[in-house]
Amino acid sequence: MTAEGIVGQYLALKRESDADLLAMQMGDFYEFFHEDAEAVGRELDLKVSERSSGGESYKMAGVPLSELTPYLTALVERGYRVAVADQREREDGEIVREIVRVATPGTLLETTSEEARYLATVVREGEGASGGGYGLAFVDVTTGRFHVTTVEGAGAVCTELYRFAPMEVLPGPEVRGDDDLLARVEERVEATVTLHATEDFAPGRARHAVREHFGDVLGALGGSDGGPARSRSGSAEGSADPIGGAAVRAAGAALSYLSATGVGALASVTRLQPYRPDDHVELDATTQRNLELTETMTGAGRSLYETIDRTVTSAGGRLLKEWLGRPRRSRGELERRQSTVAAFAHAALAREEFREVLGEAYDLERLASRSVSGSADAGDFLRVRETLALLPRLAEVVSGSERLRASPASEVLSRPDHEAAADLREALSAALADDPPNAVTGGGVIRHGFDDELDDLIDRLETNREWFETLDERERRRTGISRLSVGRNKTDGYYLQVAKAEADAVPDDYEGIKTLKNAQRYVTDELREREREILRLEERRADLEYELFCELRDEVAERVALLQDVGRAFAELDALAGLAVHAVKRDWTRPELAEPGALDVEAGRHPVVETDTEFVPNDLHLDADRRFLIVTGPNMSGKSTYMRQAALITLLAQVGSFVPARRARVGVVDGIYTRVGALDELAQGRSTFMVEMQELSNILHSATEDSLVILDEVGRGTATYDGISIAWAATEYLHNVVGAMTLFATHYHELTTLADHLPRVVNVHVTVDDRDGEVTFLRTVEEGATDRSYGVYVADLAGVPAPVVDRADEVLDALREERAIEAKGGGGGTVQAVFDLGSGAFRTAAEADGGSATAPEPEPDPDPEVERVLADLRDADPNEMTPLEALRLVQDLRGRLPE
Numbered sequence: 001m002t003a004e005g006i007v008g009q010y011l012a013l014k015r016e017s018d019a020d021l022l023a024m025q026m027g028d029f030y031e032f033f034h035e036d037a038e039a040v041g042r043e044l045d046l047k048v049s050e051r052s053s054g055g056e057s058y059k060m061a062g063v064p065l066s067e068l069t070p071y072l073t074a075l076v077e078r079g080y081r082v083a084v085a086d087q088r089e090r091e092d093g094e095i096v097r098e099i100v101r102v103a104t105p106g107t108l109l110e111t112t113s114e115e116a117r118y119l120a121t122v123v124r125e126g127e128g129a130s131g132g133g134y135g136l137a138f139v140d141v142t143t144g145r146f147h148v149t150t151v152e153g154a155g156a157v158c159t160e161l162y163r164f165a166p167m168e169v170l171p172g173p174e175v176r177g178d179d180d181l182l183a184r185v186e187e188r189v190e191a192t193v194t195l196h197a198t199e200d201f202a203p204g205r206a207r208h209a210v211r212e213h214f215g216d217v218l219g220a221l222g223g224s225d226g227g228p229a230r231s232r233s234g235s236a237e238g239s240a241d242p243i244g245g246a247a248v249r250a251a252g253a254a255l256s257y258l259s260a261t262g263v264g265a266l267a268s269v270t271r272l273q274p275y276r277p278d279d280h281v282e283l284d285a286t287t288q289r290n291l292e293l294t295e296t297m298t299g300a301g302r303s304l305y306e307t308i309d310r311t312v313t314s315a316g317g318r319l320l321k322e323w324l325g326r327p328r329r330s331r332g333e334l335e336r337r338q339s340t341v342a343a344f345a346h347a348a349l350a351r352e353e354f355r356e357v358l359g360e361a362y363d364l365e366r367l368a369s370r371s372v373s374g375s376a377d378a379g380d381f382l383r384v385r386e387t388l389a390l391l392p393r394l395a396e397v398v399s400g401s402e403r404l405r406a407s408p409a410s411e412v413l414s415r416p417d418h419e420a421a422a423d424l425r426e427a428l429s430a431a432l433a434d435d436p437p438n439a440v441t442g443g444g445v446i447r448h449g450f451d452d453e454l455d456d457l458i459d460r461l462e463t464n465r466e467w468f469e470t471l472d473e474r475e476r477r478r479t480g481i482s483r484l485s486v487g488r489n490k491t492d493g494y495y496l497q498v499a500k501a502e503a504d505a506v507p508d509d510y511e512g513i514k515t516l517k518n519a520q521r522y523v524t525d526e527l528r529e530r531e532r533e534i535l536r537l538e539e540r541r542a543d544l545e546y547e548l549f550c551e552l553r554d555e556v557a558e559r560v561a562l563l564q565d566v567g568r569a570f571a572e573l574d575a576l577a578g579l580a581v582h583a584v585k586r587d588w589t590r591p592e593l594a595e596p597g598a599l600d601v602e603a604g605r606h607p608v609v610e611t612d613t614e615f616v617p618n619d620l621h622l623d624a625d626r627r628f629l630i631v632t633g634p635n636m637s638g639k640s641t642y643m644r645q646a647a648l649i650t651l652l653a654q655v656g657s658f659v660p661a662r663r664a665r666v667g668v669v670d671g672i673y674t675r676v677g678a679l680d681e682l683a684q685g686r687s688t689f690m691v692e693m694q695e696l697s698n699i700l701h702s703a704t705e706d707s708l709v710i711l712d713e714v715g716r717g718t719a720t721y722d723g724i725s726i727a728w729a730a731t732e733y734l735h736n737v738v739g740a741m742t743l744f745a746t747h748y749h750e751l752t753t754l755a756d757h758l759p760r761v762v763n764v765h766v767t768v769d770d771r772d773g774e775v776t777f778l779r780t781v782e783e784g785a786t787d788r789s790y791g792v793y794v795a796d797l798a799g800v801p802a803p804v805v806d807r808a809d810e811v812l813d814a815l816r817e818e819r820a821i822e823a824k825g826g827g828g829g830t831v832q833a834v835f836d837l838g839s840g841a842f843r844t845a846a847e848a849d850g851g852s853a854t855a856p857e858p859e860p861d862p863d864p865e866v867e868r869v870l871a872d873l874r875d876a877d878p879n880e881m882t883p884l885e886a887l888r889l890v891q892d893l894r895g896r897l898p899e
Ligand SMILES: Nc1ncnc2c1ncn2[C@@H]1O[C@H](COP(=O)(O)OP(=O)(O)OP(=O)(O)O)[C@@H](O)[C@H]1O
Pocket: 609, 613, 614, 615, 616, 617, 618, 633, 634, 635, 636, 637, 638, 639, 640, 641, 642, 779, 780
């Protein structure tokens, strides 16, 4: 075919696929043309050559067939979707090329990273404005995990997307037009957005895809199979059914996409795991970022995950990370995890032995996926075998320790089918050679004694090879030629080589095939015959071994669920044992889990800050009567740390971990909401105040009385009085209406007075010692408000000249003059109070109106002379008077007043 023909074919195939790049096989290479070649050259530093044909020039870049995988992986990991077209010879001899697969970020099996690689689909029920029910599916083909759920509202969609951090997102047809949602997704998640065929999102088709893959799972899960939402527990009012119609559509579309991209990974997805968002603690995307669970806001320093991760396997690390993003609400499950952590924490010797054995484990979930997709090699199966062999060893360690034996660890370990695992292990041991080569097609993979036919082939091969090995000696003896040797190479095959000087002595049956400078090469009939036999045997052996290997691969693929079970049990125990190690190392304590609405921490610490600071522990107490703490203290005193510490202790407790405290009692929360500084939005050029208000709005809408809310300086992004007003109103609302446990750090000293009038608001402050003008941060949190207004105070500390500081104080007082805010108490019986910014104190509403605190006296009729005095006073303009005139006026007016 001409070059134009090839390029034409390339472009036609490219048009056929919606991939970003196309790799097309041409003989021993995969080639990219035109812009694709440029993109690949740029991304992978690959040489791009300029060709021309028929007056047209085009760019071209290629990679050898055997090296496609690493290049493909690198491109896909950079976010490209790459179609692969293979070539094949038709019966009539013509070479045809067709796309056999599309490698995409969410379907990539050959990944080098240990991170989870989720593909997400998002659909919305019905047309119309955004909001309403959404169905979500998350599938990781590298581990076979497949989660589906239904959520309400676009915010919840972002929350779930942030939790799973997918590599690729497939928006359903209704979501594609929702620019707002897509923009939010793009901002929060670094994923490739792919527009997959609309028809695969259609309810009937999607349901069919789910049924075809999983069987009648929808009925079994108690799902409504597309009908009205029905909850599994039947009790959770208002919460969406995880496997309702929208979720089925999302799941079905994900399955269709996996099968359309042709990676063969679909088979690794063995179970559909529906979940209800309310199984987990609500942790919106902002909060996950603010709490720096898996990455820090600035990129510097260490995240919570990096600080506490002591797992010894990559699957364990992945699971721990997932847990941190999805804390649980079920006390039963949490107590089970805690008991396991406690057992590992106490049984130090057994724990270390357990971890040492577990450290030998390979990533079984990943190996399972490779096995079913057909990409596993013999080395992978050795790793499967070795990892399965750890199961009885780990069981032995557990049963050898009284504490571990009595803990849920032994139940976790007994979940996978040990007998089936042993059978598979034996099958692999029996079949696999000890040190098989990577290539599965060249022989040497299957163990001697596994298959009679193969053994026979190998024996015959050996006999023939031995014949060749001893041939030189035999021929030297037979011919008397001393410089005679036997060799083999690609072009000549086996041959006899005789030094030229002795060439005259060769017998008649020697047939010359090549003349070299100093030697002559020969073959004989028998040698040819033996050679043909060896080639035939070698080929047959390779074929047979490959056949046997494929049978083995099928056998392993059939046990994919078993491998996943073992892999998941190992991951879970690794995560829990890792938490125990950290708990012991940092002297953490097992928190008591309690009903929602209480948080009681004695000598608590911040889990990340404590690792690199001489940390000053602090107490924290919240309960039904003390639900709202206003935290004051100068900049840098430790307010944020104290509040984040509260959130992180709660979160860790709801992951099942121990917590950094001497003692802790944690009421299980339904959500953690935070609103803290706005570093990153600034970088994105958005209005910080707008973002702040959106986040506040989300908290006020979403939090419940079972939630924990952390507010750090809300209202700071606008004019002071607007800021105070918003902070004030938010406090009232959270206190009176929402009732969430709240910690609110503020520099608005004015707010601290709210504690006197809202019954459940309490002031605490972080102490500093500022005697002798030297400031020492004490970091202890004490009851009561600070008696200072810190803005001016900090200016003073910073060395701003005294006249400026004094003047600032005066201006502040002037600003506050005559301004008063009414504090609204919750419930009918609460006294309405008015806050006077001038005096910094509350008065009752009656006092504020000018009366006294007691019952108001009836108003006397106004005296007409007094009215006239007042009228004259109003008309007087002090700016037009000299001081003497003003003095006279005052004297005059006073004289006219009745006694
Ligand atoms: N209890 C503590 N023990 C030791 N160091 C602490 C403690 N609390 C906070 N710190 C350290 O003090 C520094 C300031 O803390 P933080 O950011 O919480 O202060 P802040 O009062 O919120 O400041 P700002 O008002 O400026 O936001 C941090 O570097 C932190 O590591």
